[in-house]
Amino acid sequence: MxxxxxxxxxxxxxxxxxxxxxxxxxxxxxxxxxxxxxxxxxxxxxxxxxxxxxxxxxxxxxxxxxxxxxxxxxxxxxxxxxxxxxxxxxxxxxxxxxxxxxxxxxxxxxxxxxxxxxxxxxxxxxxxxxxxxxxxxxxxxxxxxxxxxxxxxxKEDFIDYLSALSGTGPAFPALLMTALANQAMQAGIPGDIAQLAAKSVVVNSSQLLASRDAQQMIDALVAYRGVTAAALQVMSLGDFEGQVGRALQAGAAVARKGLEA
The missing domain is CATH 3.40.50.720 (NAD(P)-binding Rossmann-like Domain)
Structure with a gap:
């Protein structure tokens, strides 16, 4: 107290x-x-x-x-x-x-x-x-x-960058969940099933990361050379991490503008 x-x-x-x-x-x-x-x-x-x-x-x-x-x-x-x-x-x-x-x-x-x-x-x-x-x-x-x-x-500048990272809260997971569900529906999966599957990935399965190292999990899945590895490879070739970096920089830029925005 x-x-x-x-x-x-x-x-x-x-x-x-x-x-x-x-x-x-x-x-x-x-x-x-x-x-x-x-x-x-x-x-x-x-x-x-x-x-x-x-x-x-x-x-x-x-x-x-x-x-x-x-x-x-x-x-x-x-x-x-x-x-x-x-x-x-x-x-x-x-x-x-x-x-x-x-x-x-x-x-x-x-x-x-x-x-x-x-x-x-x-x-x-x-x-x-x-x-x-x-x-x-x-x-x-x-x-x-x-x-x-x-x-x-x-450093104070870290606050502006983190405003675009942790400060966004559920925005990035929500975007991923929406993209997964939309892509499943475009593949012909019924909407209710697509939503459940996407929610399971983003909300439920991600809880495993609370007690595991994220990079080690990725490495293990890639080494298995299965379905998940193929999906991860496509995302990597598509510059997924680079897109995330550009998104964070864009958000941080807005935060740094402050009252001028």
Whole structure:
């Protein structure tokens, strides 16, 4: 349990709300030490012990650490003074320096969770800017471990790249699952069977990777020289990895543009 007071601006949205629910459910934050802003001042999270306020500056004034769980385009009009505070930003594309300049925060953490926070399976990379005490770093790590796993990265640019990798959440698996199902249907497989088969590959079979090395699994399947090996060879010849790399670079480029996008 942490003793600092944590405020979440956007704490009733899907991302901020998921984090708020998790830290309360796991007892990371004592009742009354979690403050969330909400225009109406009324939300079910209050029944779980969160303190609701209607004014963002009031939240900042009452918090030791402030989490910004708002859309990037709303940041410019946020208008908060976080002098002496640590601000944790969940916004893509807005640099730590820009956040510090606008909020006067003494330290800024940029973090990039994904949609899997809803099932407490997100991977959240985070980067610290400014003088961040070890206790605050521990707090950041613990908050994001409530919704999955987390790791500190050494360079801020890594956050922009990872926004296009782990930050996309289920997007890439969803694309693969859709492609597999569509191709099966084009081959004449009934739609319901195609969907079940594709879901089994992406959702069920991929769970084997939780305890196995991915490259070793690929090598073993290729060495078997069977059906799977033939399919993998075609994907390799089609520059599958290169396409993934270009996709990630394109996403990272958008993240790096930030407010100019």
């Amino acid at each position: 942490i003793t600092e007071t944590v405020g979440i601006i956007g704490g009733t949205g899907w991302l901020g709300g998921a984090i708020a629910k998790a830290v309360l459910a796991k007892g990371l934050v004592p009742a009354g030490n979690l403050i969330i802003s909400n225009r109406s001042g009324n939300h079910p999270l209050a029944q779980q012990g969160a303190c609701l306020v209607t004014d963002n500056q009031d939240l900042v004034d009452r918090s030791d650490v402030v989490i910004l769980a708002v859309r990037p385009e709303h940041f410019a009009s946020l208008g908060i003074d976080a002098t002496g505070k640590t601000v944790i930003s969940l916004m893509a594309g807005i640099t730590a320096q820009a956040i510090a300049a606008q909020t006067s925060a003494s330290a800024v953490v940029r973090a990039m969770p994904n949609a899997a926070v809803e099932i407490e399976q997100s991977f959240t990379p985070w980067y610290g800017f400014g003088a961040i005490a070890p206790t605050t770093k521990s707090l950041v790590q613990q908050v994001f471990e409530c919704v999955g796993t987390a790791a500190e990265v050494e």
